[in-house]
Amino acid sequence: MRKDVPKIVVARLPVYLRDLSQLRDEGKEVTSSQELGKRLGISPAQIRKDLSHFGEFGKQGTGYNVSYLIEQLRRILHADRNWKIILVGAGDLGHAMVHYTGFRKQGLHIIGVFDNDPQKIGQRWGELTVMDASTIEDFIQKENVRIVILAVPAKVAQQVADRLVNAGIRAILNYAPIVLHLPNGILVEYIDPVVHLQYMTYFLE
Numbered sequence: 001m002r003k004d005v006p007k008i009v010v011a012r013l014p015v016y017l018r019d020l021s022q023l024r025d026e027g028k029e030v031t032s033s034q035e036l037g038k039r040l041g042i043s044p045a046q047i048r049k050d051l052s053h054f055g056e057f058g059k060q061g062t063g064y065n066v067s068y069l070i071e072q073l074r075r076i077l078h079a080d081r082n083w084k085i086i087l088v089g090a091g092d093l094g095h096a097m098v099h100y101t102g103f104r105k106q107g108l109h110i111i112g113v114f115d116n117d118p119q120k121i122g123q124r125w126g127e128l129t130v131m132d133a134s135t136i137e138d139f140i141q142k143e144n145v146r147i148v149i150l151a152v153p154a155k156v157a158q159q160v161a162d163r164l165v166n167a168g169i170r171a172i173l174n175y176a177p178i179v180l181h182l183p184n185g186i187l188v189e190y191i192d193p194v195v196h197l198q199y200m201t202y203f204l205e
Helices: 007-025 033-040 044-052 066-076 092-098 133-143 154-167 193-202
Strands: 063-065 083-088 108-115 128-132 147-150 171-174 187-190
Touching (some): 033 044, 083 133, 108 133, 128 133
Parallel strands (some): 083 147, 171 187
C-alpha cells in the first residue's frame, strides 16, 4: 500500500472498477480514458493521472484492456481476497445489507450480526443468527475480523465504536448519523442518506 496516494484518488478506484465490470458485462474488451470519462463524468486526464499512481496499464492509441485493468484494480484495492465483516445493529437497514448479494460477489462476507435487543437475538437471517452484542469482542478476536458495518442509533454509536476498536476493528462503515472520534489509523466511512438528500435539495427549486 502506497502512503503517498491521495485518498480522493483511492476513492475513485472502486468507481472505475465498477464501471469497467459493467463494460465487461456488455462485451467490451478494450476501453479508453475518453470513454470512461464520458461514462463517469470525470476528465480523461484525471483518470490517466489517477491510474498512473499505480503503474502503466494502457498504451497510447490502443487504450486499456478491460479484463486486465479490472484484475489490476482488484489487486490494488485488495479486492482479490475475501474479507470478513460483522454487522452491528439488527434493524431494517442491517437486514437489507445481510441479504444484499452484491457483497459476496466482491469478496466481502458478512459473517456475524449483533444486537442487544433480546427480541432480536437468536433470529435467523438467512445463513446467520443474530448474536448477543456482549459477545462481539470474543467473536472479533476469534475470527480475526477487521471491518464492521455500524448501524446502531446515534446515541450509542460512539460507545459501540470504542468497543469495536479496542477489540481489533480497524475499519468502520458508519450508518449512524454522528461523527465518531477514534484513534489515528482507524478508517471510517460515513453514509448518512439525509446528508446526501439535503445536498441534492439545495440544487432543486
